[in-house]
Amino acid sequence: MPHQFHAYDQGFVDAIRAGGPDANGLPAERDVSDGAGNPCRSCLRGIPQGEAMLILAARPFETLQPYAETGPIFLCEKPCAPWRGPGIPPILTTSPEYLLKGYSPDHRIVYGTGTIVGVDRLEDYASMVLKDARVAYVDVRSARNNCFLTRMTATT
Ligand SMILES: [Zn+2]
Numbered sequence: 742m743p744h745q746f747h748a749y750d751q752g753f754v755d756a757i758r759a760g761g762p763d764a765n766g767l768p769a770e771r772d773v774s775d776g777a778g779n780p781c782r783s784c785l786r787g788i789p790q791g792e793a794m795l796i797l798a799a800r801p802f803e804t805l806q807p808y809a810e811t812g813p814i815f816l817c818e819k820p821c822a823p824w825r826g827p828g829i830p831p832i833l834t835t836s837p838e839y840l841l842k843g844y845s846p847d848h849r850i851v852y853g854t855g856t857i858v859g860v861d862r863l864e865d866y867a868s869m870v871l872k873d874a875r876v877a878y879v880d881v882r883s884a885r886n887n888c889f890l891t892r893m894t895a896t897t
Pocket of ligand 1: 781782783784785786816817821822
């Protein structure tokens with residue numbers, strides 16, 4: 742099953758870069774990438790060493806509800822090209838494994854779908870979960886730190 746990996750909501754990204762509040766109501770912190778472990782959630786690439794980056798709280802859900810987790814993300818400070826694919830984005834090639842979880846159309850965890858999978862099995866596992874009629878999308882998070890990385894949907 743072909744997938745789409747989604748760049749973070751562009752309206753939110755634009756607002757953050759313009760100095761708007763993050764999911765905790767604070768302006769993003771500014772830092773400089775060390776070139777290792779600073780994945781941008783818009784271009785879905787590692788932010789190169791020495792490049793300016795933003796650190797902020799993000800809640801990748803439309804509304805507040807019990808399953809709407811908030812956590813830290815990085816973004817390139819300068820505008821970058823949001824990921825459009827095809828293939829696996831570079832930020833999913835830097836760790837041996839990732840946490841995947843299926844969510845229902847009303848943005849609730851579909852229990853039983855959450856697991857840590859090796860990067861070589863990521864697409865096969867996501868395909869299996871996305872075939873479940875209860876699942877609308879799969880979120881990919883850091884297996885070690887639980888940080889949100891990207892969202893996957895089936896392409897039709
Ligand atoms: Zn970027």
